[in-house]
Amino acid sequence: MKRIKIFDTTLRDGEQSPGCSMNLAEKIEMAKQLEKLGVDIIEAGFAIASPMDHKSVQAIAAAVTNCTVASLARCTKGDIDAAWDAVKEANHPRIHVFLATSDIHMEYKLRMTREQVLQRISEMVAYAKSFCDDIEFSAEDASRSDWAFLAQCYSNAVAAGATTLNVPDTVGYSTPQEMAELITYLRQNVTGVEHTDISVHCHNDLGMAVANSLACVKAGATQIECTVNGIGERAGNASLEELAMAIRTRADFYDAETGINTRQVYRSSKLLSNITGVPIPPSKAIVGANAFAHESGIHQHGVIANAQTYEIMKSTDVGIPQNTMVLGKHSGKHALREKLESMGYELTDEELENVFVRFKDLADKKKNITGRDIEALVLHRRGVVQGDCQLVSHVVNTGHGVPNISCIKLQRGDEVLEDVAIGSGPLDASFKAINRMLGMDVKLESFSLNAVTDGEDAVGEAVVKVALPDGRACTGTGISTDIIESSIRAYVNGINKIMESGN
Numbered sequence: 001m002k003r004i005k006i007f008d009t010t011l012r013d014g015e016q017s018p019g020c021s022m023n024l025a026e027k028i029e030m031a032k033q034l035e036k037l038g039v040d041i042i043e044a045g046f047a048i049a050s051p052m053d054h055k056s057v058q059a060i061a062a063a064v065t066n067c068t069v070a071s072l073a074r075c076t077k078g079d080i081d082a083a084w085d086a087v088k089e090a091n092h093p094r095i096h097v098f099l100a101t102s103d104i105h106m107e108y109k110l111r112m113t114r115e116q117v118l119q120r121i122s123e124m125v126a127y128a129k130s131f132c133d134d135i136e137f138s139a140e141d142a143s144r145s146d147w148a149f150l151a152q153c154y155s156n157a158v159a160a161g162a163t164t165l166n167v168p169d170t171v172g173y174s175t176p177q178e179m180a181e182l183i184t185y186l187r188q189n190v191t192g193v194e195h196t197d198i199s200v201h202c203h204n205d206l207g208m209a210v211a212n213s214l215a216c217v218k219a220g221a222t223q224i225e226c227t228v229n230g231i232g233e234r235a236g237n238a239s240l241e242e243l244a245m246a247i248r249t250r251a252d253f254y255d256a257e258t259g260i261n262t263r264q265v266y267r268s269s270k271l272l273s274n275i276t277g278v279p280i281p282p283s284k285a286i287v288g289a290n291a292f293a294h295e296s297g298i299h300q301h302g303v304i305a306n307a308q309t310y311e312i313m314k315s316t317d318v319g320i321p322q323n324t325m326v327l328g329k330h331s332g333k334h335a336l337r338e339k340l341e342s343m344g345y346e347l348t349d350e351e352l353e354n355v356f357v358r359f360k361d362l363a364d365k366k367k368n369i370t371g372r373d374i375e376a377l378v379l380h381r382r383g384v385v386q387g388d389c390q391l392v393s394h395v396v397n398t399g400h401g402v403p404n405i406s407c408i409k410l411q412r413g414d415e416v417l418e419d420v421a422i423g424s425g426p427l428d429a430s431f432k433a434i435n436r437m438l439g440m441d442v443k444l445e446s447f448s449l450n451a452v453t454d455g456e457d458a459v460g461e462a463v464v465k466v467a468l469p470d471g472r473a474c475t476g477t478g479i480s481t482d483i484i485e486s487s488i489r490a491y492v493n494g495i496n497k498i499m500e501s502g503n
Contacts, residue, residue, distance in 0.1 A: 001257045004247060005223040006240065007199060008034050009043040010272065011060065012072055013237055014227035020276040021474075023500055024056050030275060031060045034067070034228075037268045038261040039240075041068040041094060043225075047086035048079045054086050061090035068134065070094035075124035084131040095128040098138035098166075101145040101153050114149055122156045129161030138166035138201065143174040143182065151189040158192035164223060165196050169212055172205025172235065176215035183219040199223035202238045204230060209238035214246055217254055228272045229280060229287070241265045241286040241318070249312055263319040267344060274379040277463035277475035279450060286318055319344060321371035329363035336374070343371060345378050365457065365481045372453040376461065380479050388412050388499055389438070391492050396484060398426040406430040408488065410437065430488050434495070442466050442495060445473065449483055462487040466494040474498045 011027055011034075014020060022030065027044075034042050044060040045053045061069045069090040073079035075097050087093040099110075099121055106112050112120070121137065128135050137157035139150055154165045167186065169179060179200065187193055200216040200223070202209040213224050230239030244260040251257060269287040273280050282289040292315040321343045327335060333356050340347060340355075347355065358377050363369060392409040406429035409418045419437040423429030427447075435442050446465040451458040460483040467473035476494025480486040 001251065001255055002222065004217055004221075004256050004258050005040040005197060005199075006038075006244065006258050006260060007041040007043065007070075007201075007223050007225040008037075008039040008227065008240060009201075009225055009237065010034070010227040010231065010240075011056075012043040012045050013225075013233065014231040015045075016233045017231040017236065017278075020231050020278060022275055023474075023497055024052070024059060026275045027056050028059055028063050030272060031064055031067075033264070033268050033271050035064045036261065037264040038259045039067060040223075040259060041070055043070045043072060043096065044087070045071060046073075047071040048073065048082040054082060057083075057086035058089070061087045061093065065091060068092040068094050070096045070136065072096045072098065073128070075099040075120050077124070077127060080124065080128045080131070084128075088131070092134070093132050094134040094136060094164075095132050096136040096138065096166075097124055097128050098140050099124075099153075100140035101150055102141035103146065104144065105141050118153060118156055121153055122160045125157045125160035125162050133163070135162045136164035136166055136199065137162040138168055138199075140168060141170045142167045143169040143179065144171070147182065147185055148189075151186055154186060154193070155191040158190065158196055163196055164199050165190065165193070166199040166201055166223075166225065167216070167221075168201035168225075169203055169209075170201075172203035172209065174202075174212055175208060176211045179212045180215040180219040183216045183221050187220050197222045199225055201225035203232065204235040204237060207235070209236070210242045210246070213238045213243055214254070217247070217256055228268050229278075229284070231272070231276070231278070239285070241269060245286050245313060245318065248317075262317055263344065266319040266321075270375065270379060274477060277465070277477050279448070279463070286313075287320075291315075292320065321375060327359075327363070327369045327374070329360070331359075331363070331369075339371070339374060340378065343375065347378070362459070362481065366459075370453060373459055376452045376459050376479050380461075380477060389492050389496055391485075391489055392416065394430060394485060394488055396426040396430065398429075404429045406433050408433040408437070410434065410492070412438070426484055427487050430484070431491055434488075434491060438495065440495065440498075441469055442498070443468075444491070447487070449487065452479060457481055460486045462490040464490045464494050466491065466498065468498060472498055472501055474501065 044057040047054045047057045057071045069087050071083035071087045073083040083095045125137055139153050198221045200213050200221050202212040226238040226240040226243055228240050230236040244258055247254050247256050247258055266287050355377050389410050389412045392411050395407045397405040403422050404425050405422055407420045408430055417437040419433040421429045421433035423432050445467050448463045450461050452461045453459050459479050462478050464476050474494050474497035476490040478486040478489025
């Protein structure tokens with residue numbers, strides 16, 4: 001079987017998806033999870049974009065051990081200098097340079113001739129090669145480029161030192177047959193292609209990113225660029241979990257394999273969803289809540305008789321936790337640690353202590369605590385242990401025909417703050433009280449509430465997007481069996497992130 005490299009761009013292209021921005025601590029946590037997942041390359045960011053982007057790429061390069069860490073760069077010396085400075089301490093650094101090659105991009109965006117583009121590719125790939133052995137070149141909008149000219153661009157890149165040639169369907173315009181034919185053409189017409197990896201980067205504007213990527217694998221591509229949950233600009237990128245499981249499940253057809261530890265797929269998906277506050281649709285392939293559910297009587301009968309009648313994968317294959325061990329208020333820290341380890345979570349003693357405190361608090365409110373409850377506590381632990389402001393207590397008075405009043409007590413550092421406000425509802429009153437005691441003009445841009453677990457005592461997850469007048473916006477999350485408490489926690493979590501971004 002041929003080995004397909006997985007190039008994950010969740011932290012670069014994925015973060016460009018509206019509402020999916022992450023702070024430094026969240027990016028590092030996600031990068032470490034991607035390493036557990038077994039991706040080959042992590043594209044950590046676009047170092048030249050801002051000082052914070054440069055800092056995050058640098059931090060990720062230092063945080064991971066086994067993965068190659070790449071930074072994106074335009075074909076300019078300033079971009080390449082910044083990219084190298086950000087990844088140079090990585091165990092396996094890569095510089096990823098790109099330049100558009102389609103006629104429409106060259107004429108209206110670059111304002112460059114074909115000859116100028118060819119010369120720029122040769123010069124800038126060679127410049128990047130002077131810093132780093134591992135160089136990837138991307139021809140932006142490759143799928144809409146003239147094929148003969150595109151082959152010449154890639155030939156120049158290989159001659160200048162490129163080790164990976166990326167073929168992007170930048171605007172999600174292509175079809176599986178077209179992409180496969182393009183890969184076949186390039187393999188036959190690019191000079192020196194036999195010494196490189198051919199990569200594909202497909203967008204999902206027409207809903208074919210995964211299909212296009214898999215067609216390229218069949219045609220001979222050896223690297224796929226993708227994101228967890230398929231996040232990315234516009235309609236997103238090819239979904240990592242769908243690609244990995246398609247190749248694993250249909251290894252007979254693709255004659256290929258990846259290095260992905262599929263039991264980390266669900267955990268990676270849930271972590272990203274928790275960090276960004278973007279929920280996973282129930283019908284999402286592989287990781288959605290309904291992916292392994294059967295409601296039809298005919299399907300249920302078949303699955304009971306033999307699971308393979310309707311299931312081509314097992315939920316355990318992707319790491320979906322099985323609720324075989326139920327904990328309660330009398331369970332101790334040792335039992336909690338064992339349960340976490342069985343679910344694949346590795347926590348430090350300090351992290352376990354923080355989760356255990358919240359576990360005991362939850363156990364006082366719920367009779368039985370399932371794996372989904374514990375998973376929620378683990379994924380939301382950052383909201384408890386990070387941030388200047390913490391919720392101490394809340395009291396609300398609400399009802400029809402009476403004033404909605406909220407009394408909120410916060411702790412900010414060593415200072416305890418308390419305020420009371422009236423609003424159009426209990427949350428409006430609570431948010432007003434928090435704004436006033438912190439002296440901040442925070443606006444609530446969006447709010448959602450979902451049940452993390454089942455039953456009348458289900459844990460509720462609140463997700464808010466809060467913003468300041470200067471445009472800074474952050475997503476906050478909070479969980480509790482009390483939906484008002486989870487909403488207040490989410491609001492405070494969002495404010496903590498805004499404060500951090502200001503520092």
